[in-house]
Amino acid sequence: MSALFRTAPALRAGLRASAAKPIAAMASTTFVRGKATLPDLAYDYGALEPYINGTIMELHHSKHHQTYVNGLNSAVEAIEEAKAKNDLATAAAQAPLLNFHGGGHINHTLFWENLAPNGKGGGGEPEGKLLTAINEDFGSFDALKKQTNAALAGIQGSGWAWLVKDKTSGTLGVVTRLNQDPVTGNLEPLLGIDAWEHAYYLQYQNRKAEYFSAIWEVVNWGTVAKRFEK
Amino acid sequence: MSVGTYSLPALPYAYDALEPSISAQIMELHHSKHHQTYVTNLNNAIKTYASAVSSNDIAGQIALQAAIKFNGGGHINHSLFWENLSPASSPDADPSSAPLLIAEINKVWGSLDGFKAAFTKTLLGLQGSGWGWLVKDAQGLRIVSTKDQDPIVGGEVPIFGVDMWEHAYYLQYLNGKAAYVENIWKVINWKTAETRFQGGAADAFKVLKASI
Numbered sequence A: 001m002s003a004l005f006r007t008a009p010a011l012r013a014g015l016r017a018s019a020a021k022p023i024a025a026m027a028s029t030t031f032v033r034g035k036a037t038l039p040d041l042a043y044d045y046g047a048l049e050p051y052i053n054g055t056i057m058e059l060h061h062s063k064h065h066q067t068y069v070n071g072l073n074s075a076v077e078a079i080e081e082a083k084a085k086n087d088l089a090t091a092a093a094q095a096p097l098l099n100f101h102g103g104g105h106i107n108h109t110l111f112w113e114n115l116a117p118n119g120k121g122g123g124g125e126p127e128g129k130l131l132t133a134i135n136e137d138f139g140s141f142d143a144l145k146k147q148t149n150a151a152l153a154g155i156q157g158s159g160w161a162w163l164v165k166d167k168t169s170g171t172l173g174v175v176t177r178l179n180q181d182p183v184t185g186n187l188e189p190l191l192g193i194d195a196w197e198h199a200y201y202l203q204y205q206n207r208k209a210e211y212f213s214a215i216w217e218v219v220n221w222g223t224v225a226k227r228f229e230k
Numbered sequence B: 001m002s003v004g005t006y007s008l009p010a011l012p013y014a015y016d017a018l019e020p021s022i023s024a025q026i027m028e029l030h031h032s033k034h035h036q037t038y039v040t041n042l043n044n045a046i047k048t049y050a051s052a053v054s055s056n057d058i059a060g061q062i063a064l065q066a067a068i069k070f071n072g073g074g075h076i077n078h079s080l081f082w083e084n085l086s087p088a089s090s091p092d093a094d095p096s097s098a099p100l101l102i103a104e105i106n107k108v109w110g111s112l113d114g115f116k117a118a119f120t121k122t123l124l125g126l127q128g129s130g131w132g133w134l135v136k137d138a139q140g141l142r143i144v145s146t147k148d149q150d151p152i153v154g155g156e157v158p159i160f161g162v163d164m165w166e167h168a169y170y171l172q173y174l175n176g177k178a179a180y181v182e183n184i185w186k187v188i189n190w191k192t193a194e195t196r197f198q199g200g201a202a203d204a205f206k207v208l209k210a211s212i
């Protein structure tokens, strides 16, 4: 999770003019704060067409994901301010916002990375150890897709479906999470599929089953395998 | 056990009647597809539930409760929603059509603008899919939010609701949900709101009775 924060030095307002000084020399007059930033996509907005259109990708990344990033930074800031005043009740009251926006940032970051243009890393079938594990735990790749699509269709509201690995047993499974709840604890998220309406509505409207079946054409199995073997 | 069948209620206005606040395309999909799907899935769930009851299958009955709540809630919420909207040109869309309700709103929130600001804050604060409602209970008026399709069935009277699922606004407003909320105030049916305010929960749900 810490990889999602880019560390940026933040100068105290009164010292902005001396920003040209080397960082080390300013150690006593600056504080360093991890600030979440919107990650760049590894492909163009239109690169997942026709499975996910460019307008959806642009809004989803530059607007929705950006809003989670902003919300996360404000929640963290509010917690830090409250902490500085020893106001633990106010800090604790930020928990739902931290979970929602922090989860939104984590989930979307994982999502962009586990997608790729069809034929350029996206689509096809999992290979190697990952495929062996999928066959063992689901019976077949087709069965995994079926189970995931059923889980996606069963989400009552906004949420995500994830292919996960149990960190203890190494077993694979499919889970769903509501709204922006991130996958945490003993489960390692390998592949996430966004089932919020904003992820497909401009192209598929109420026909969400079509989106769920199309998205497999742009799943980046290389990323999923890397997460699995980690 | 014979069970009733729920059906999609007709809209009290044309699909394009709420433009420009809500586009005809949104209204048509929202009513003929989304609401219809809740009705269809509700009917399927209660049919299966009835056979689980008649075969004394308690596990089967419990397993169906989430589907009944979700789809039944979707049917209730949307039915109430359509009725509490009105074309902006109609006198029903003017708050003066709800003198008693507005007087009570003024008492609780200071002014109609104060109420709108509080309601808007609740709507925009929803995390995920859900609804905002003005309700009346024994204590008076309150603003509540509900997640997904959870219905208001705890004895409160729903006065009016606003759908904050993305399907309610996305084709027109995209990620700009604040603009959707701003514009929906122009198409609130205050006449319906006044009627519900003067009645009880059973009155509000009357339109929802199943037909056998």
Ligand SMILES: [Fe+2]
Residues within 6 Å of the ligand: A060, A064, A108, A194, A196, A198, A199
């Ligand atoms: Fe999303």
